[in-house]
Amino acid sequence: MNTHAIELTTRDGEQLRFECAADQNLLAAAASVHIVLPAQCGQGNCGTCYANVTDGEFTLGKHNPAALPVDDEAQGGTLLCCTFPRSDLRIDLPFAHDRILIGEIKVRNAEITAIDSVGENTLRLELLLAPDEDGGSVAEFEPGQFMELEVPGQGIKRAYSLANTGNWEGRLEFLIRLQPGGLFSTWLQKQAAVGQTLIVHGPKGAFGLSENGLKPRWFVAGGTGLAPMLSMLRRMAEFQEPHPARLYFGANRSEELFFQAELKALQAELPQLQVVFCVWKPDDNWQGFCGTPVDALAQDLADATVFPDIYLCGPPALLDAAEAAAKATGVPADQILSERFLPA
Numbered sequence: 001m002n003t004h005a006i007e008l009t010t011r012d013g014e015q016l017r018f019e020c021a022a023d024q025n026l027l028a029a030a031a032s033v034h035i036v037l038p039a040q041c042g043q044g045n046c047g048t049c050y051a052n053v054t055d056g057e058f059t060l061g062k063h064n065p066a067a068l069p070v071d072d073e074a075q076g077g078t079l080l081c082c083t084f085p086r087s088d089l090r091i092d093l094p095f096a097h098d099r100i101l102i103g104e105i106k107v108r109n110a111e112i113t114a115i116d117s118v119g120e121n122t123l124r125l126e127l128l129l130a131p132d133e134d135g136g137s138v139a140e141f142e143p144g145q146f147m148e149l150e151v152p153g154q155g156i157k158r159a160y161s162l163a164n165t166g167n168w169e170g171r172l173e174f175l176i177r178l179q180p181g182g183l184f185s186t187w188l189q190k191q192a193a194v195g196q197t198l199i200v201h202g203p204k205g206a207f208g209l210s211e212n213g214l215k216p217r218w219f220v221a222g223g224t225g226l227a228p229m230l231s232m233l234r235r236m237a238e239f240q241e242p243h244p245a246r247l248y249f250g251a252n253r254s255e256e257l258f259f260q261a262e263l264k265a266l267q268a269e270l271p272q273l274q275v276v277f278c279v280w281k282p283d284d285n286w287q288g289f290c291g292t293p294v295d296a297l298a299q300d301l302a303d304a305t306v307f308p309d310i311y312l313c314g315p316p317a318l319l320d321a322a323e324a325a326a327k328a329t330g331v332p333a334d335q336i337l338s339e340r341f342l343p344a
């Protein structure tokens with residue numbers, strides 16, 4: 001069968017090439033030659049394998065429209081897991097080459113060391129990786145990445161972003177929104193306990209800090225979308241990175257805002273960090289910003305003298321609104337980075 005030549009260019013200018021048959025999707029073709037690109041569901045649902053076709057013809061198969069905004073699609077935006085080539089293709093990847101794995105995704109056991117309720121329907125889950133075959137326990141990942149967590153014997157695998165940073169002890173921290181009737185959510189609520197084992201696949205994913213000079217970094221998080229932002233900000237604190245930083249963290253009601261003490265602690269380590277708590281439906285006692293994080297972002301962008309790099313994470317509706325607000329004030333598309341929290 002005829003194949004087409006695929007050329008990928010990463011954000012930092014590295015190139016990778018492979019062949020893809022017309023009836024093969026690009027993600028699978030890359031994996032068949034051991035190029036593991038950031039991805040999760042593999043079915044066009046999650047948006048994690050987003051990329052931009054700059055040259056060539058392709059067919060985009062069945063996918064969830066929420067995973068690929070319509071205006072992105074019109075400009076070559078695609079999901080690699082459901083893209084079938086009709087000619088040779090040139091594709092820009094929205095991440096650096098260090099997010100591409102040459103080999104296989106790691107699969108390890110991890111023990112639950114804590115499950116705490118941190119707010120309404122929100123848990124903090126802490127795991128400790130079991131030693132690997134070389135006896136090491138290191139938790140190696142980049143801030144912004146996620147892991148897939150699997151309950152042994154149940155075949156349920158779900159994506160959750162890491163909230164901590166890489167460490168030698170093997171600690172993994174997650175912030176999890178309990179979805180009504182959700183399979184993993186129900187297991188967490190009813191069966192999970194300290195001491196039990198989970199299977200951990202990863203790290204995976206392309207979301208993360210962009211090395212883009214000393215531009216300000218603004219982070220916009222809805223609900224548990226805070227997790228990857230925390231990871232990135234904690235890394236900035238560890239490395240004492242000097243970029244001006246702002247976090248917009250929103251909830252519908254003030255009682256739903258969690259991790260306020262942890263964010264205060266982070267500010268002590270990263271003094272230039274400004275945290276803007278946003279409450280959409282505040283009660284009379286609320287003294288912070290009234291509105292969504294997108295309202296606060298739009299207001300501050302109007303006064304910005306330098307366009308910041310903008311990091312967005314949470315439900316797709318929040319991301320679409322934030323991206324539209326940022327683009328409307330002139331923020332270039334390549335300064336807007338996002339991770340969509342979509343169902344498995």
Ligand SMILES: Cc1cc2nc3c(=O)[nH]c(=O)nc-3n(C[C@H](O)[C@H](O)[C@H](O)COP(=O)(O)OP(=O)(O)OC[C@H]3O[C@@H](n4cnc5c(N)ncnc54)[C@H](O)[C@@H]3O)c2cc1C
Nearest residue numbers: 046159160161176177179182183184185224341342343344
């Ligand atoms: C890359 C990535 C990273 C993620 N990181 C996190 C994270 O750090 N924290 C976190 O809380 N979530 C995160 N998510 C979302 C999480 O993986 C899903 O919500 C997951 O489906 C929940 O599993 P479940 O088994 O509890 O529910 P499921 O059995 O998958 O779903 C049950 C029901 O709930 C609905 N549902 C599930 N998830 C959502 C959602 N996110 N929005 C709206 N409706 C939903 C489904 O449509 C279904 O009706 C991430 C998703 C992706 C793609």
